[in-house]
Amino acid sequence: MSEFLAGSPIPYLIVCLAVAVSFFFIGYFSGVRRGIPARGAGPSQFGNDAAILKLVVEHAHEGLVMQDIYGRIEWTNPAYSRITGYTAEEIRGRRPQEFILxxxxxxxxxxxxTFKFDLTKYQSGFEELIHNRRKNGEYFWNQLTFAVVEGKTLEDSKIIVICxxxxxxxxYMEELEVVRNTLKYQAEHDDLTGIxxxxxxxxxxxxxxSAANETGRQVGIIHFDLxxxxxxxxxxxxxxxxxVLQHAAHVLKSVLGDKGLAARTGGDxxxxxxxxxxSREQMQSLGNRILDGLAKPVKxxxxxxxxxxSVGLVLADGAKSSASELINCADMALYAAKKTGRSRIAWYTEALGAAHRQKRMTMAQLDEDLETGxxxxxxxxxYSFEHRRIIGYEAFAxxxxxxxxxxDPVxxxxxxxxxxxxxxxxxxxxxxxxxxxxxLRETSTxxxxxxxxxxxxxxKDPGFRDAVEELCDENMFARQDIVIELDEKIIRLNESDGLADHLGKISxxxxxxxxxKFGSGHGGAGQLIHLNADGLKISRLLIAGLRDGTSQQQLVESIIRLAATLGLKTSAVGVDTxxxxxxxxxxxxxxIQGEVISKPLTPREAETHIRDFVPQFEMQ
Incomplete structure (x- = not known):
């Protein structure tokens, strides 16, 4: 350092020391702001300003380098040697590109x-982050801040670099970026399937x-579930x-390739x-490939x-559709595929959309009427043959x-x-x-x-039992006077989503x-053995073809005998003749019940009917 002070031109020395002394003044004024008493003006206690500047430069943590306009190093401070591992003597006169990159x-x-500094670029405050290598081969990240000290001529200008x-x-920032990217990936991808x-x-x-709005392109949606x-x-x-879900995701991703984004939106x-x-043909081809890919057995x-x-397809003008509208259209198409038999593809059409809108309006009206009763x-x-009168009523909304x-809204x-x-x-x-x-009980006795x-x-409603008890108690209506009729097709004793486990509530x-609807072909006599029922109602499908001497009559008679053997009461619906x-x-x-007794009646009509009813078949 002393050799540099002795041999360097005075202007360059002043500039270099000015850069270094800036650290001193920063520290000094920071101390003042923290409450350290400022010393009085006058000569420094170190004796002279050169001593102060020398002390600051030698103890600065940042490396200081002075280069000429061609990049040759003319002077460095001790911190630069500590950072790079090179002594001042080893690098003086050399360019950093020769040994540190x-x-x-x-x-x-x-x-x-041929390197030469572009002074218009390296004005004061210009910064650069560069990957460097120390003398011992260790890599480090070097943040460089450049300042230009203009000389009398361009050749006399110097570049001061703080390292x-x-x-x-x-x-730390790289680790933070890895964590950030990991969290972003987890937030945007399905844990199970990875899509x-x-x-x-x-x-x-x-x-x-948004891109389609600008370019006028079409957007395609494929929506399917298992x-x-x-x-x-x-x-x-x-x-x-x-x-199976992972397999489905793999098929979808393989079929789609780089043509778009595959996503699992929940469940299946x-x-x-x-x-x-x-084109529409391309979308159809993608849908068919998904059907074929998932049709193959998975081990x-x-x-x-x-x-x-079931697959729903949408191909729409992106400029005329919003994201939510496209998803709604895909939902409708998928529902149409399921409604027409599953394992197939259905396209969204304007007619399908119109029907959906009409149903939505209808459902809104039904909601309102349900709320207001x-x-x-x-x-x-x-009608009971034994009592020769009407003994009960089936109520429906x-x-x-x-x-x-x-x-019937149901x-x-x-x-x-x-x-x-x-x-x-x-x-x-x-x-x-x-x-x-x-x-009706009160008016007819x-x-x-x-x-x-x-x-x-x-x-399956958790509040069903309490609701029935409350209604019976409020109206002083005996629970045994309520007959709960269950369609045989929904009981399914051997299936997990059947009603067998819920029938205990009624009992x-x-x-x-x-x-x-016994005999409609959905259940079987085996259910009667396991079901704790009190009676069965013969399906109107069997009654509709009931004639003397026909096989239909024999079948009905067999059902009645079977019920009697099991101790069940028998009734029939749809008796019209x-x-x-x-x-x-x-x-x-x-x-029996049907038009031979009466069509369904309003409560007021039922009150009149019970007074005037005379069964014609009993008079023969």
Whole structure:
């Protein structure tokens, strides 16, 4: 350092020391702000300013380098030697590019020889981060800050460089970036399948739609789910179900390739966004390849499973559709594929969209009428051959459809998707039915029973039992006077999603159980053995073809005998003629209902009917 002070030109020395002394003044004024008393003005206690500057330069943590305009090093401070491992004598007169650059940053000897600083670029404050290598071969990150000291001529100008070893900071930032990228990946991808999740799908689709708005491109959506996937989980376990989902994701990703984004949106539902679909034929081809890929048996734990899927396709003008509209269209297409038989492809069409909008408006009206109780209760009388009179009524709710007139609202709804609606409708029939049967009892003095048809929507409702008890207590209506009719096709004793496990609720309440629509082909006589039922109701399909001397009559008579053997009461629905009524009476059927007794009645009509009713078939 002393040799440098003795031999360097005074202007350059002043500049170099000025850079170094800046550190001193920064520290000094920082001390003042922290409350360290400032010393009085006057001569320094070190004796002279040169001594102060020398002390600061030699003890600075940052490396200081002075280079000429051609990059040759003219002077360095001790910190630069500590950072690089090179002594001042080893590098004086050399360019840093000759000895300090990491392999990936090295330049040719010709470039080093012809190097010259562009002073317009390296003005005061210009910074650069570069990967360097110390003398011992260790790599480090060097943050360089440049300042230009202009001389009388361009050749006399000097470049002052402050060097800082920021390796630990860069490594920390790299680690932070790795963590950030990992968290971002986890936030945007499905843990089980590794493909994108709903959040990533949403952002990608929005970006795709925005790009399509600018270019006028079309956007394609493929939406599919696995048919009867719940049965796979129930029959083989969730680990097998997970393997099937992973297989489905692999097929989708393989088919899609780099044409867009594959995502699992939840459960067994998958959506692919095709960023640049060429044509409707291309979309159809992708859908077919998904069907074919998943139709091949997948081997899981030595088991060979066949999986089928339903696929909905959408191809739309991105400039005319929003991301949410495209997903809604894909939902409608998928639903159409399932409705038409599953294991197939369905396209979204304008007609499909119009039908969906109409259904949505209808459902909104039904919701409103359910909330306000604007449903109609009808009562269908049930006649007993033994008592020779009407002994009960089947109650059911009807709704005034905007275009179709009075309909059974339950038949309009999906047992999987509209569970809450169905439960509300059935609760209405039960509540109003109890009230109206109580009123008919009071006006006629006959102990009529109430029969209602319920589905799993009500029986699986945790609050069902309490609701029935409350209704019975409020109306002082005996629980055994309520007959719960269950369609034989929904019981399914040997299936996990059947109602067998829920029938105990009815028995515990004391209500009677009747197996409805018996003989329609959905159940079997075996259910009667295991089901704790009180009666069965013969299907109107069997009654419709009932004639003397036919095989239909023999079948009905066999059912009646079987029921009697098991101690079950027998009734029949859809009895519309006197001939049918007479055959049933002779065959031992106990109760009938149908047009031969009366069409379904409003409560007021039922009150009049009970006074005036005279069965014609009993008069013959």
């Amino acid at each position: 990491a392999p990936e940053s090295q330049v040719s000897p010709e470039e080093i020889e 800082r070893d920021v390796t630990s900071k860069v490594e 994108a999740n709903r959040a990533k799908l949403s952002s990608f689709l929005q970006e795709t739609v 048919d009867h996937f719940k049965e796979i989980n129930d029959s083989h376990g969730h680990s097998v179900g997970d393997a 539902e998958f959506i692919a966004v095709v960023s640049e679909p060429c 899981v734990d030595s088991q060979s499973l066949k999986v089928s899927v 604007r449903l109609t209760l009808l009562l269908e009388p049930q 009807c709704w005034l459809h905007p275009s179709r007139g009075l309909v 038949e309009m709804l999906s047992s999987q998707e509209d569970v809450k609606h169905i439960a509300k409708i059935e609760h209405f029939a039960l509540r109003r039915g109890i009230a109206e049967i109580k009123r 006959h102990p009529f029973f109430l029969s209602v048809n319920l589905t799993g929507a009500s029986l 515990e309440l004391g209500c009677q159980i009747a197996l409805d 006197q001939e049918q009524a007479e055959i049933l009476r002779k065959s031992g059927c106990g109760v």
